[in-house]
Amino acid sequence: MIEWNGEHSVGISVIDEKHKEFIDIINKVIVAKQHDNNPEKIEEVLREIIDYAWNHFRDEESYMVEFCYPEYQYHKEEHLDFVHRANSYFKIVTSGNYQILNEILEYLKRWLVNHIQGTDQKYVECFRKNGLK
Numbered sequence: 001m002i003e004w005n006g007e008h009s010v011g012i013s014v015i016d017e018k019h020k021e022f023i024d025i026i027n028k029v030i031v032a033k034q035h036d037n038n039p040e041k042i043e044e045v046l047r048e049i050i051d052y053a054w055n056h057f058r059d060e061e062s063y064m065v066e067f068c069y070p071e072y073q074y075h076k077e078e079h080l081d082f083v084h085r086a087n088s089y090f091k092i093v094t095s096g097n098y099q100i101l102n103e104i105l106e107y108l109k110r111w112l113v114n115h116i117q118g119t120d121q122k123y124v125e126c127f128r129k130n131g132l133k
């Protein structure tokens with residue numbers, strides 16, 4: 001299981017709370033994997049991933065627009081890539097291939113490192129300057 005720690009933090013509480021939810025989702029995938037790939041659980045967690053992505057990315061992006069964040073386009077593309085990927089995983093799973101769970105898990109873990117600990121960190125200065133805490 002993955003535990004939230006300081007390395008995951010962007011230092012802005014409204015965003016950190018959402019990123020904690022992302023870690024909860026990764027942990028649900030880990031549990032689903034341990035419980036012998038129960039199809040309903042896997043579909044449920046994928047729905048949750050897609051739902052989460054839509055909501056959280058929309059929130060981040062609306063801050064970016066509001067604060068005229070210069071790297072908005074690039075950041076948005078990474079989000080879009082995640083959404084596409086999550087949708088295609090969902091299709092694969094609903095077509096009956098549950099072996100994809102390992103790949104999904106690896107992808108989510110990479111997202112945590114590359115996006116949450118990487119790309120997201122870049123907007124922190126801009127968001128803080130605009131009063132987000």
Ligand SMILES: [Fe+2]
Nearest residue numbers: 060079115120
């Ligand atoms: Fe982001």
